[in-house]
Amino acid sequence: MGITKADTVKLISAEGFEFVIHKEAAMISNTLKNMLSSSGGFQETELGEVRFPEISTPILEKLCQFFYYKLRYTNSAAVKNVPEFKIEPEIAIELLMASNFLDC
Amino acid sequence: MSASKPKKSFKIEPFKHKVEMDPDYANNTWKVLEDAIHEIYNHNASGLSFEELYRSAYNMVLHKYGNKLYEGLTTTMTNQLQKVAGQIDAAQGDTFLEELNLKWLDHNKSLQMIRDILMYMDRTYVTNQNKVPVHELGLNLWRDAIVRNGRIRDRLLKTLLDLVHKERTGEVINRGLMRNVTKMFVDLGQTVYLEDFEKPFLDATADFYKAEAQQFISTSDCTDYLRKAEKRLNEEIERVAHYLDQKTESKLTTVVEREMIGNHMKLLVEMENSGLVSMLTNDKYEDLARMYNLFRRVPTGLQTVRDLMTSHLRETGKQLVTDPERQRDPVEFVQRLLDEKDKYDRLIAQSFGNDKTFQNALNSSFEFFINLNTRSPEFISLFVDDKLKKGLKGVSEEDVEGVLDKVMMLFRYLQEKDVFEKYYKQHLAKRLLSGRTVSDDAERSLIVKLKTECGYQFTSKLEGMFTDMKTSKDTMAAFQQKMVEEGNDSDISLQVQVLTTGSWPTQPGAKATLPPEILEQCDKFKNFYLSTHTGRRLSWQTNMGTADLRATFAHSRHELNVSTYQMCILLLFNNADALSYQEIQAATEIPVADLKRNLQSLACVKGRNVLRKEPVGKDVDEDDVFHFNDKFTNKLHKIKIGTVSAQKESEPEKQETRQKVEEDRKPQIEAAIVRIMKSRRLLDHNNIISEVTKQLQSRFLPNPAVIKKRIESLIEREFLERDKNDRRLYRYLA
Incomplete structure (x- = not known):
């Protein structure tokens, strides 16, 4: 099954690294969900990309991983043993702030 | 995510730090957001970055500027809406409502976008400070700035009511627009819808229909009026479906029902030549159903219909049973009653949805007027007699049952069931003795019905008559065989029915001289019978x-x-x-x-x-x-060669039967009194009367004066005595 551009969104970190992920995964974040589904024609909706000048690359990467992790394991009774989502202590605070920002 | 050190609230530390760094930060950031809000209202959002705006609001809240953000939003939006109010107010004539609707849709869309970028504030600041969320704030501001704006408020209401009025008078209006605007009221909250729109709307509705009802009632007959009312009601229900809140329906219909029906009920049902009576007389099922359905909607509506139907029924029924012309032919008389009952049964089924209360009204009316004529029991028995003698020939078993059931229904209405029994016995005797019953099954079926209705006691004598007939048949067979054996064969073939005294309505003293040749046979039978049944007495009932x-x-x-x-x-x-x-x-x-x-x-x-x-x-x-x-x-x-038989009784005969019935009632009343007193021991007069009446109800309605006489007689015979202290009390003497 091919992925069309409309199904994805590009997330860009403070350093300019780009992460292309499924919109479905991105919608795990309420902020992104609002952003992508807002009725007004904001820049982000038109371009299909979101810049985060205040989120560093490793944090954004971790967030993307988390989106897929959550998408995979939320509401799936079939999976019995949900693996732990590993967070390195050194990025914990920054990640926490970003997740507060993105509401996820 | 719980990997951090669990000491103090770590969140606060880094942000304090930042605030100190940039004192002008708040003003600048708010400026960005304020500009964005203006852009959004100007449909210019495409150049804006959601992330940037969201981040700005986010940071303001984080940096404790939530209040500034919230106040700023309120002010900006208020100003914006005041501008909008001016634009709406400036719209002329028909475009007013359209402009309002357009701006409303606009505002909604903008509000949604604003809420999206201020989501973080909604999530934290608003919840913590118990403020009104952004969306609701936007609606409240719209309500105050537009809907309750001094220049718009009345104009808006008048425009809406005018449109409704136009539609009611047959014009076509833009229902979609109406729908949007009423939906706006609903969106602004129930109280806004109720106070700013629904209440005045209902008042206007009441005025409109009050006037229309006045006009209709002076120009239309009842049928037409109800048709119009029904149409109006449906229109209003449709109106709700098209552009009003669903909750309005019941209120709106209540208003219409009150104005069109409730306030004119009496006038409508009593309309000459078209009201309820005319509908009933002319079997106007459809009109009656309409009336029922409309009147059901208003308080006491059905009662009004029912009361009038009852009084009409009683009036016509009374005429029916007391019309001397009709009493000439008892069969016809009962048939008319049955027809009348059928007619109303059908009517209640078809038009009144088999409403129990109407059925009860029908029953009580029949009970009322059937008993107005003291000859009803006799006539009903005659009707049965006619049916069982010839009327049921060639009729299927089911139809027979049908007729009998109908008769039973009339029977149930009778208060003087014992009078019916008396006549029924006479008529049955004549039928049995003259061998004129058409169907034995039908006879027995009716007896069973009477038994279930009134109990064993009521029919035991009737059943005794059937037993006598059967025994007689056997006796005759034995007698004839004996005659043949003895060579006593005669030209005359005698058929004797031996009737038990008491079971049959015999008339003592009705004697006649039989021709000698017959008499001879009779004597032979007498000897034969008495030889097998010693100690009995036979007397000839030549009249039967x-x-x-x-x-x-x-x-x-x-x-x-x-x-x-x-x-x-x-x-x-x-x-x-x-x-x-x-x-x-x-x-x-x-x-x-x-x-x-x-x-x-x-x-x-x-x-x-x-x-x-x-x-x-x-x-x-x-x-x-x-x-x-x-x-x-x-x-x-x-x-x-028929005798003038089983016709209705002549006046003296009637008196005689009446007297017999009264005579028969005496022991029954006395028995009831004794039964009651035996268990109660001490009872006052009124209670005895009511208990006796209750006990005997299934057979007849005893007259209080007669009961009193019976009590006196029982006192004389020392079954009862008056209490020495309280003269109203009676005491049972064992």
């Missing part, structure tokens, strides 16, 4: 029998089926051609009334006139002379 005679006339021979009395008369003519009335009476000793009646049917009925009367005339006189009518002819070989 029938006889088959062979008669030879000049031109033909016939077999005549006559009553025993008629046989006695006819046999006299074997030895004489002409006899005077006096001679016949002397020879037969038949009671005067019976003799006259029988002579009448022998001499005065065309086609049955085996005797010739001089002078010719309809009535039999004591000076008349009778001749054997030698020239008698009839196409039929077998001729039945």
Whole structure:
């Protein structure tokens, strides 16, 4: 099954690294969900990309991983043993702030 | 995510730090957001970055500027909406509503976007400070700035009400627009919808229909009026579906119902020539159903209809049962009652949805007027008699049951069931003895019905009559066999029915001299019967029998089926051609009334006139002379000469039966009193009366004066005594 551009969104970190992920995964974040589904024609909706000048690359990467992790394991009774989502202590605070920002 | 050190609230530390770094930060950031809000209202959002705006709001809240952000938003939006209010107010005529709707849609869209970028504030600041969320704030501001704007408020309401009025008077309006605007009221909150729109709308509706009802009622008849009202009601329901809040429906219909129906109920049902009475008389099922459905909607509506129907029923029923013209033919009389009942049953089923309360009203009305005529029990019995004698010939079993059930239904209405029993017994006796019942099954079926209705006691005597008939048949078979064995064969074949005294309505003293040849047979039977049943007494009821005679006339021979009395008369003519009335009476000793009646049917009925009367005339006189009518002819070989039988009773007979019934009631009333007193020991007068009435209700309605007399009689016979201290109390004496 091919992925069309409309199904994805590009997330860009403070350093300019780009992460292309499924919109479905991105919608795990309420902020992104609002952003992508807002009725007004904001820049982000038109371009299909979101810049985060205040989120560093490793944090954004971790967030993307988390989106897929959550998408995979939320509401799936079939999976019995949900693996732990590993967070390195050194990025914990920054990640926490970003997740507060993105509401996820 | 819990990997951090669990000491103090770590969140606060880094941000404090930042605030100190940039004192102008808040103003600058707010400026960005304020500009964005303006851009959004100007449909210019495409250049904006959601992330940037969101981040700005986020940071403001984080940096404790939530209040500034919130206040700023309120002010900006208020200003914006005041501008919008000016634009709406400036719109002329019809465009006013459209402009309002357009701006409303705009505002909604903008508000949504604003809420999206301020989401973080909604999530944290608003919840913590118990503020109104952004979306609701936007609606409240719209409400205050636009809907309740002094210049817009009344204009808006008037425009809406005008549109509704236009539609009510037949114009086409833009329902979509109406819908959007009323939806706006709903979105602004129930209270806004109720106070700013619904209440004035309902008031206007009431005024409109008040006027319309006045106009309709003076120009239309009841049918038309109800049709119009129904149409209006449906229109209003449709109106709700099209552009009003669903909750308005019940209120709106209530208003219309009150104005169109509730306030004019009496006038409508009593309308001359088209009101309820006319509908009932003319079987206007559809109109009645409409009336029912409309009146059901208003308080006391159905009661009004029901009351009028009841009084109409009672009035017509009363006429029906008291009209002397109708009482001539009892069968017709009962048939009319049944027809009337059928008519209303059908009507209630078709138009009133089988409403129980209407059925009850119908029943109570029938009970009321059937008992107005004291002859109803007699007539109903006569009706049954007619049906069982000939009316049911060639009718299927189900139909028979149907007729019987209907009769039972009338029977249930009777208060004087014992009177019915009395007549029924008489009529049944005549049917059984003359062998004129068409269907034994039908007879028994009716008895069973009576039994289920009134209990064993009521029918035991009736059943006894059937038993007698059967026993007699067996007895006769044995008698005839004995006659043959003894060589006592005779030309005359005697059929005797042995009737138990008490079960049958015998009339004592009705004697007649039987011809000697018959008498001889009778004596033989008497001997036979008494030889097997010692200790019994047989007496001949000559007034109840029938006889088959062979008669030879000049031109033909016939077999005549006559009553025993008629046989006695006819046999006299074997030895004489002409006899005077006096001679016949002397020879037969038949009671005067019976003799006259029988002579009448022998001499005065065309086609049955085996005797010739001089002078010719309809009535039999004591000076008349009778001749054997030698020239008698009839196409039929077998001729039945009926007596004037089982007709309704004449006035004196009626009195007599009445008296008998009253006489029979006395012991029943006394028995009831004793039963009650035995268990109660001490009871006051009124309570005795009501208990006795209750006990006897299934048979008849006792008269309080009669009960009082019975009590007195019981006191005399020392069953009861009056209490020594309280004279109103009676005491039972064991």
